[in-house]
Amino acid sequence: MPDGYIRWYRESAATSTFAEQAELFEAYGLGLVHPARGAAVVLDVEGDDVLMDPEELGRLLGLRIASITMNWWFSADIDVVDQYAYQPLGCEIQTLWLDGLTTEQADTVEAAVVAAATALPVPTRAVIIDREGVSDPEDWDAPVLYDGEELPIFPDRLLACDPLAGRLLKSSPELRGEEAGNGMTSLSPYRRL
Structure with a gap:
């Protein structure tokens, strides 16, 4: 079973909104720049840290030519x-891994992503919040990107636009939806009291 994660599917904009996202995340205490090293940290294919100027990272992300794995920082040792x-269908996907975080830190990451998804001008298709890792992140690609009918195990919470939100509510009566x-629409399973 995978670790907990948040997977954010967003339409690709004509110009990157990464700088705006970084500013919004910073307001939640998630910095792009490592507090002690003074640079953004990108992970190479072997998992080693590569220090990079934040503007250069934003430029590379804006080129949309390759996947990039990077870190957001709570502190010098918590990332x-x-x-x-x-994706070739004009969608950007960010998967933020929650393993190793406290409940409060995971709450902060969730709040930052939801705030960005609802505040940034680029439309969001869906945000999958799976704190326990009950599904693989890639399992959501079919229903979100390709209108697939088969759904993975439902996560803790899911934010989606129509038609996906309507389709999920129609096919899963155990879900409740809120604007x-x-x-x-924010979708979550009904919980028995």
Whole structure:
């Protein structure tokens, strides 16, 4: 079973909104620049740290030519790994891994992603919040990107725009939906009291 994660599917914009995302994340205490090293940290294919100027990282992400794995920082020794990928269907996917974080830190990451998804001008298709890792992140690609009918095990919470939100509510009566802002619906399983 995988670790907990948040997977954010967002339309590709004509210009990158990475700088705006970094600013919004910073307001939640998640910095792009490592507090002691003074640079953004990108992970190479072997998992080693590569220091990079934040503007250069933003430029590379804006080129949309390759997937990039990077870190967001709570402190010099507490990070969130973010895998940033592009799909040929014009969608950006970020998977933020929650392993090793406290409940409060995971709450902060969730709040930052939800705030970005509802505040940034680029439309979000879906945000999968699977704190326990009950499904693989890639299992959500079919329903989110390709209108696939088969759904993975439902996570803790999911934000989605129509038609995906409507399709999920129709096919899963155990879900409840609430308006989340920016045209999205927050879906979660009913919990028995």
